[in-house]
Each structure stands twice: as structure tokens, then as C-alpha cells.
């Protein structure tokens with residue numbers, strides 16, 4: 001996939017991807033980290049609408065749909081509000097140091113009364129789209145919404161383009177920098193393998 005970063009915008013095949021400016025953030029940023037998240041939803045449009053909503057007080061540089069379609073909401077040299085209270089290796093407040101990608105994914109699921117997996121908002125998820133696994137912060141297994149291969153490959157390709165532009169020190173999950181509050185991107189996402197591929201250690 002031919003992604004590149006030009007003037008702090010993500011481009012695909014030489015053209016900037018769709019851009020909607022989030023009002024949340026905008027301070028100067030020199031990115032040192034890439035932080036990955038899930039939206040806890042099923043719709044790229046709903047995620048974008050939320051990051052445009054003044055009530056959200058949240059944003060991400062990119063919102064990535066389940067087929068890997070990328071939408072940018074802030075230039076990469078400006079901060080977004082995707083980390084909240086957070087710390088990594090002595091650094092606190094990762095919003096001041098990190099690019100954030102929100103992947104459209106329902107996250108942790110619950111088993112409905114009549115059987116079958118449901119999102120937190122009650123939408124049904126087919127068994128074939130569920131990974132049963134134990135989160136590193138949790139004691140028991142649960143159902144997690146699977147990430148389609150195309151979405152994972154898009155994260156890798158986009159992450160590589162960003163790493164080429166900014167030279168990340170690490171690729172992190174939100175659950176790693178806010179371990180008491182956050183469980184995204186969760187055990188359905190191959191975080192270690194994706195980080196290694198982006199940083200070209202594998």
C-alpha cells in the first residue's frame with residue numbers, strides 16, 4: 001500500500017486522504033510515539049462525528065475503518081486528545097508526544113441473554129468476528145471484536161509511512177500508557193507484531 005506523509009498529511013497514491021478538522025487539540029507536536037486505540041464502535045462516520053462534537057473533548061489524528069479506509073482529523077505536527085492521563089518510561093501526558101490512530105472496532109463484547117455476542121450498545125456480532133481471549137489487565141477470558149486483516153495491514157502500512165516521516169521511539173497501545181483506565185486496543189489486536197513491523201524489527 002502506497003502511503004506517504006507530505007506536509008503532515010497522510011497521502012495514499014499521492015493524494016491526501018479525506019480530512020475533517022477536529023477542534024480538540026492543535027498545539028505544536030513533535031511526534032515520538034504512535035498510540036493505537038479502538039473506537040468501541042462499528043462506524044467510521046459515527047467516530048468522526050464524535051471527534052467533531054464539542055462534548056467529546058477527544059480526537060485522534062486518524063480514524064481507520066474496518067476495511068482500512070483512512071480519515072485524518074488533525075495535521076501530524078499538531079496535538080490531539082487521544083491519550084488522557086497517561087505515562088510511558090518517565091514521560092507523562094502522551095498527548096504532547098504522540099500521534100493517535102483510532103481503529104473502528106467494537107472492543108470488549110458481552111454474551112447476550114439468548115446467547116450470541118453483543119457490543120456495549122447491544123449490537124449483535126457474529127461468532128466468526130469474535131476472538132475469545134484474556135486481556136493482559138484482566139483475570140478471565142472475554143469476547144473481543146476481531147480486527148479484519150485489511151485493517152491490520154493498513155495500520156502497518158500507515159505506521160511505516162509515519163515512522164519514515166517522524167522516527168518513532170515506540171508503537172504503543174492505549175492500554176500500555178493508561179493501564180488502570182484503558183483496555184484498548186485489546187487482545188484481539190496483534191500489537192507486538194504490528195509494532196515490530198512498523199519499526200522494522202520484523
Ligand SMILES: [Zn+2]
Nearest residue numbers: 037038174184
Ligand atoms: Zn484509547
